[in-house]
Amino acid sequence: MYLNTSNIKLKVPAADEYAGAILVKNLYLSCDPYMRGVKHRDASTNAQDRIVFFAADQPIVGYGVCKVVDSKHPDFKAGDLVWGITKWEEYTLITNTESFFKIHHTDVPLSYYTGILGMPGMTAYAGFYEVCKPKKGEKVYISSAFGAVGQIVGQFAKLMGCYVVGSAGSQEKVDMLKKKFGFDEAFNYKEEPDLNTALKRYFPEGIDIYWENVGGKMLDAVLMNMRLHGRIAVCGMISQYDFEEHEGAHNLMHLIYKRVRMEGFSVFDYYHLYPKFLDFVVPCIRENKITCVEDMTQGLENGPASLVGLFSGRNAGKGVVLVARD
């Protein structure tokens, strides 16, 4: 990845094809695990999945918080703060504003709209409440729990009165899960010679809800430890994104033994709940019931290294690239 420089005029062009377009200044850009996954996708799903996130000689495509500089769209005007799918550049001309939400609450950090108040927060909300349908007292396990989504799911689960255990890839992250995010337990999966044994230690009675972020051997170990009528929300399988031939899951028979529901989902199907989500989560942030930890990188030129760091476990919270403060 490299940096390109060029000049543009800070106006939406006059041509008819730009009717409804907006020109935005990118303030914060989001580093998310799905950005690695998308290169493997086939094109048979829906419009949003067909967005090309990486293309030669093109800026990376991803979520960001932006300020509208010029608008030919009736719903947006210059000065509006928005978040949605933009590009890794200083200014972006958006011809399809479908993914954009206007930002109304500005008493919380703007960068939160790349995390807790943006796509990762909505992913956690939709996946936990709508897919997992949790009940008070249930046992919840979250893999890759220190990631942007995992840390929010864990806090939602604690608010609901669940027992929550997370795994992560370093002692620092494990400590943070317990001390900062209030997880009941956490462990470093890299130091566990046998994941099945580790899960039995933290879940002697089994797991009701598994938040699947990693796939592979972790999924197999979890399947052996699910409880009757357990639910697995498949949010990601980060361990598999680099395999051309994916590792196999060998223990799917447990889906039958324990009558387990395993469900892949996409936040795209739940954005209609965004207003309801904000009503719930903004007060939680204001009252410090939910904590956010960001790993902020300064400057667009340092963005690519931050994104790569996410996949080697060098992140220390929600990955955000600060391009401009306003």
Place this chain on the structure above:
Amino acid sequence: MYLNTSNIKLKVPAADEYAGAILVKNLYLSCDPYMRGVKHRDASTNAQDRIVFFAADQPIVGYGVCKVVDSKHPDFKAGDLVWGITKWEEYTLITNTESFFKIHHTDVPLSYYTGILGMPGMTAYAGFYEVCKPKKGEKVYISSAFGAVGQIVGQFAKLMGCYVVGSAGSQEKVDMLKKKFGFDEAFNYKEEPDLNTALKRYFPEGIDIYWENVGGKMLDAVLMNMRLHGRIAVCGMISQYDFEEHEGAHNLMHLIYKRVRMEGFSVFDYYHLYPKFLDFVVPCIRENKITCVEDMTQGLENGPASLVGLFSGRNAGKGVVLVARD
């Protein structure tokens, strides 16, 4: 397996421990695929799963249609026809009648209570309507479609107005699926060098509902062909019952790409729907809207060979062992 002979008195013993017991004469015994699977189960689920179906020097445990010979249970009396979990012997003393249903409709063959009107029928009903939640016009694929459950699911799906394709292991079965059960298409999976190619031929637009009976490579091929918001009802994984180490499913990433729900279920969770099920299915049988094909073996002594035949594909319909006509 071998045959034991001994004499018993055709009375429920007087001792207190037999209060609530019934003594039944076994008329029809059921050969079901799950009987192979249960030996691999662990004991951590629920009471019904902990039934030991095979034990040295003990008769096989399985579903059957029986006549009550003597009863110390207020709900049953001598002469009642019942179905439930009995043993592979001529007479059985049932101390736990929890699994038993009284038979009220006798204008249909009694043996149907081992199939369409018994556990396999309820499995098809619960799995298709409650788990898959089908919609008219959806594309349904059933593996092991000629089995007791598969043939019923296919007919339910046709009644609902779905497009239905089944696979089976011989040309005879494939022909029967189309001619006898009204499947739109059927294929012999043993003659398909590439299952993905086969599925793309029958489902150019993808699969909405997959009735999972086999697991392994078939599941992997199906995952690649699921449509957005597809559902997989995991009823069994017969291809995997003999593996100590199960084959891996390598394409679970497609659960995310297509937002697919994959759900293991057990008929035990749905027996409260049995009266509603009968109201629906008995008229269908009377009006010939649903067809049943049975593979009936005469005589208890020929039962074990029939059960083994089920696992090598030598069945020709729902496996039933006729022990006595009344």
